[in-house]
Amino acid sequence: MAEVLAGFTPYPAEFAERYRAAGHWRGETFGRMLRERAAAHGERIAITDPVDPVGPGSPDGAGGPRHWSYAELDRRADRMAAGLLARGIGRGDRVVVQLPNVAEFFEVVFALFRIGALPVFALPAHRYTEISYFCSFTGAAGYVVPAVQGGFDYRELAGRVKAETASLRLVLVAGEDPGEHVRLADVPLDGPGPTTEPQPEDVAFLQLSGGSTGVPKLIPRTHDDYIHSLRGSVEICGQDERSVYLCALPAAHNFPLSSPGSLGTLYAGGRVVLCPQPAPEAAFPLIEREGVTITGLVPPLALLWLDAAERRAKAGEPTGLASLEVLLVGGAKFSEEAARRVRPVLGCTLQQVFGMAEGLVNYTRLDDPEEVIVTTQGRPISPDDEVRVVDDEDRDLPDGTTGHLLTRGPYTIRGYWNAPEHNRGSFTADGFYRTGDLVRRTATGHLVVEGRAKDQINRGGEKVAAEEIENHLLAHPAVHDAAVVSMPDPYLGERTCAYVVLHRSHRERPPKPVELKRFVRQRGLADYKVPDRVEFVDAFPATGIGKVSKKDLRAAVAATLTTP
Secondary structure, eight states: OOOOOTTOOOOOHHHHHHHHHTTSOOSOOHHHHHHHHHHHHTTSEEEEEOOOSSOTTOSSTTOSOEEEEHHHHHHHHHHHHHHHHHTTOOTTOEEEEOOOSSTHHHHHHHHHHHHTOEEEEOOTTOOHHHHHHHHHHHTOSEEEEESEETTEEHHHHHHHHHHHOTTOOEEEEESSOOTTSEEGGGSOOSOOOOSSOOOTTSEEEEEEEOOSSSSOEEEEEEHHHHHHHHHHHHHHTTOOTTOEEEEOSOTTSHHHHHSSHHHHHHHHTOEEEEOSOOSHHHHHHHHHHHTOOEEEEOHHHHHHHHHHHHHHHHTTOOOSOTTOOEEEEOSSOOOHHHHHHHHHHHOSEEEEEEEOTTSOEEEOOTTSOHHHHHHOOOEESOTTOEEEEEOTTSOBOOTTOOEEEEEEOTTSOSSOTTOHHHHHHHBOTTSOEEEEEEEEEOTTSOEEEEEESSSEEEETTEEEEHHHHHHHHHTSTTEEEEEEEEEEETTTEEEEEEEEEEOGGGSSSOOOHHHHHHHHHHTTOOGGGSOSEEEEOSSOOBOTTSOBOHHHHHHHHHHHHHOO
């Protein structure tokens, strides 16, 4: 019997019945999915992890590379599930998972799926501000981290958060030295598993949303709806047992998790190769060595790969990309000029992806004409994805006209978790999700992304909420007012520019921009949220009703960037 998570908005009964009747929801769960793949594929490799030799941040003492078969991943998930149950993590508990691209990520999340606990997917870049919020807001019972990664000690962060979060009773560390916490490798045991299994309509995990207010919203995804998205992605991207997917972006991010991502690859019976970082010098040798056939990147990284491949070709050096068949690019709009370079430079087919952790995912198809592939961001996965392009009054617009994107369907949520205020503004009365994207639809049903309607900056696929950064800047004693806007960038698409009005008492001896950046960083924000540029002004331009005109500020910084 399904267990309804408090704060979860379920699909209306008539829609759930329709999606089951259409075969979109087939009663699958992630735990059973892995069990079935292990039975079908046995010793076929599921996960390849080129982990470095043992070090302070190493996830275990085995060194690398490591190759886990489907059978081994299934056994490890069972043993981890038993160990978590023995340590008091059970059905319905929330566990914040903040692991880098290591095999243990999959061991942990599949164990949580098995016992009906909910992973809350955090990114390695998140710091105290984000993690403390995730743990307190979700009432997290557990938190899983590496020991040291990229020079940052997650054990210290975990200790601080645990001391401040009453619900947090277990911190697990993937590394040889867990400090005051529990070593992840010590958790698995051969013991009894869960007495009941999660149901397909249960919430499987909580994903993170960007949002325009700075308060992260949590996205509840069910087994039924997310596996439908995986299945459709696998079919559209042509994945099967011979597919080798390079997970170059952070494993917990929705794009590399499901489009088709690591979980889609495992659903197809293929192999996931974990890449410790997505730079060409790390990724290209892995692609060559492991015979990678498909991967996904955000536009800034795709540009780096294109430039690196071109340099190698000009120098007469092999790129090592001969096995790569498909490159997915998503997370932010990919410029047409760059899109046209993919096939001639990288020698593979481009698939543009436009989607959101809340649900709707669009792909260009492998057999689309090249002109469609390079000029659009694709069309929806499912025939039951309902897409509306509307004006400011929610009136439907004709194809070819830019408007606000609304959507609902068999894998788009009906509400953020435990967020009634957000839900009133983010969903229509009849259940359409207001994505905040501005798009136009072509006659073929493909979408072209034109921008964002919300006050949110898309920095290379990472969503930065202007209000969140403004609030941190306003905490500085010299700052009277702050307005954060986007500025164009050839690699990231957008960067952040903070316009600052100082208190009169500080104008004669103003702080340097680097001081304000340091101040924001020291307040525990992820690095990608620190303003890329700081401009001091005496006053902000205003709209006719007296609001700050961010349109004028965006125009001002863009003009500055283009002035010789």
